[in-house]
Amino acid sequence: MELSTSARVSLSKKVSEDAMVVNNEINVYGVFDGATPITPFKNADGMNGAYIASNLFSKYFKNHFRADMTLSEGIILANRRLMEEMKLNNIDINRPEELWSTCVAVIKIDKQKVSFAQLGDCMILAEYHNGEIKILTKDTVKDISIRAKMRREKERKQGLILPDESYYQSIKNQLIYNRSMANTVDGYSVANGTEVVGNYIQLGSIDTKNLKSILLISDGLFHPKFDLIHSFKVIKEIGLEEYSIRLEMEELKSKIHSDDKTGILIKF
Numbered sequence: 001m002e003l004s005t006s007a008r009v010s011l012s013k014k015v016s017e018d019a020m021v022v023n024n025e026i027n028v029y030g031v032f033d034g035a036t037p038i039t040p041f042k043n044a045d046g047m048n049g050a051y052i053a054s055n056l057f058s059k060y061f062k063n064h065f066r067a068d069m070t071l072s073e074g075i076i077l078a079n080r081r082l083m084e085e086m087k088l089n090n091i092d093i094n095r096p097e098e099l100w101s102t103c104v105a106v107i108k109i110d111k112q113k114v115s116f117a118q119l120g121d122c123m124i125l126a127e128y129h130n131g132e133i134k135i136l137t138k139d140t141v142k143d144i145s146i147r148a149k150m151r152r153e154k155e156r157k158q159g160l161i162l163p164d165e166s167y168y169q170s171i172k173n174q175l176i177y178n179r180s181m182a183n184t185v186d187g188y189s190v191a192n193g194t195e196v197v198g199n200y201i202q203l204g205s206i207d208t209k210n211l212k213s214i215l216l217i218s219d220g221l222f223h224p225k226f227d228l229i230h231s232f233k234v235i236k237e238i239g240l241e242e243y244s245i246r247l248e249m250e251e252l253k254s255k256i257h258s259d260d261k262t263g264i265l266i267k268f
Contacts, residue, residue, distance in 0.1 A: 050101075
């Protein structure tokens with residue numbers, strides 16, 4: 001098994017809100033992407049809720065996750081710790097936009113299978129010896145603003161009084177509403193300390209037979225011009241770090257948002 005990783009901070013930030021775990025002792029690997037907070041909270045070290053959430057998950061899967069546990073159990077227990085941490089810091093846990101949260105993509109490699117678990121838009125892809133590439137997880141954050149608008153229209157028809165759509169042209173107002181859709185049927189999945197998270201974890205496993213490689217990425221590695229399968233092919237060709245650097249150059253050239261970029265590529 002050959003492992004390569006890349007972790008690059010967004011061009012617009014000083015500290016990455018992504019984190020990763022490489023636990024070679026029990027073959028557990030994961031990427032975690034903290035959701036940039038809307039509220040200004042910082043801890044004593046100057047870190048925000050996104051950094052705290054992603055790093056809490058990374059530390060949990062490095063130091064506390066055991067070989068006899070399922071990935072789902074690990075996510076649920078780390079998620080409870082996240083809630084404890086928010087309570088200790090007097091976060092108003094009744095307001096969805098106040099909650100610290102992180103997307104998750106984590107795998108556990110055994111002799112005959114690779115188990116995976118996912119929340120949000122961190123993604124997992126598998127490549128087989130016959131050249132086939134499969135996207136194993138669903139990006140539940142994709143098109144969230146479109147679904148949010150549809151939900152508001154539905155709520156208005158049900159008699160709920162909501163501001164006019166012009167109010168949601170403000171990114172902050174849009175994000176506050178979107179966070180209310182975390183871990184709901186028409187929303188998106190994310191670890192944000194709430195117990196309902198357990199109902200939204202995407203789980204699965206694949207046979208290691210014929211498996212050539214597996215890729216875990218945060219959404220910062222999504223390419224504006226390529227789909228995920230094409231991106232995986234480029235990563236295999238030039239490597240994760242070089243792909244990340246070239247993507248940054250593309251973002252600068254096109255003057256588009258640059259996010260933290262974290263990835264793990266494992267070749268069997």
